[in-house]
Amino acid sequence: MAREAESVTYRGRRRWNGSHGKVWWDNEVLFEISKFEAKVTADREDVLIGNSKDSKIVSLTGTGTITIKSVINRNINKYLEEYKSGRDPRATLVGLIEDPDAADGQKERCSIDNVWFNELTLMTFEKGTVVEKEFPFGFTPEDAQFIETVE
Template sequence: MPVLDPTRSIQGHFGEIWRDGVWLTNFYKAEASVDISYEKIKRSGTRRVGNKLGAIEMSGSIGGYKVTTEFAEQIAQAMDDKRGAFVCELILALKDPEAYGYERVRLKGVQFTKIDVMKFESGSIVEQEWPFVYDDWEYLDKISAS
């Protein structure tokens, strides 16, 4: 039975976040997930309840250091201009040089759900968390051991 080569486990040090083709160098963490709901279906002749696929919700967040006001200003301006929501594309990448390759995921139709207008704590580096929802995603590059 093969044993895990620990050097092939992926480390987050080499993660990158790109927004509309621009590397967001001050961001150091990202998460994107898909929440799948199921509806309970009662069935006659059995006590077992079935499950039917229901709504699918895609959400995530990016986080990093506060460096400029530019990001918050762009999102707020889009709402002020009455053009609707600020919509962008994010590419999340993991590129650990010891891994079996690298992985990149494109998140489409990203809309941020919260803006930190001002946030700080005396004696601490200012960090920001940007939660979002998105419409669709696709793998641009996949990691494979073969």
């Protein structure tokens, strides 16, 4: 006998809206955040099984991007001076997505440690547009964890 699927009604207002997302860079909130993305990619090698090609995870790569509406310099000068001194500075990022209307006010928070920046945008602008700076970064996936999740 086929079991009937439970009927669940979802409404659009329950979807996440990124407008309430926040990011902390070394414990300092980025109030001018425009976009934040952090992801882990599985690096794979091919494994042959008979005539079939399968794959095996051999490592993980953490990458991401912070985009901010440029208001203040942030830590850019500090990182630039560290680079020029031959040092490789590291940061901690914490991302939070919450929406007072979605999932009954629940939130997700992820902490990422051992973050390095691949580029430092010192200055960029285009006439007639709001200035944004983008900061691509890398991290070790072992140093990322969810602090809060929506079940």
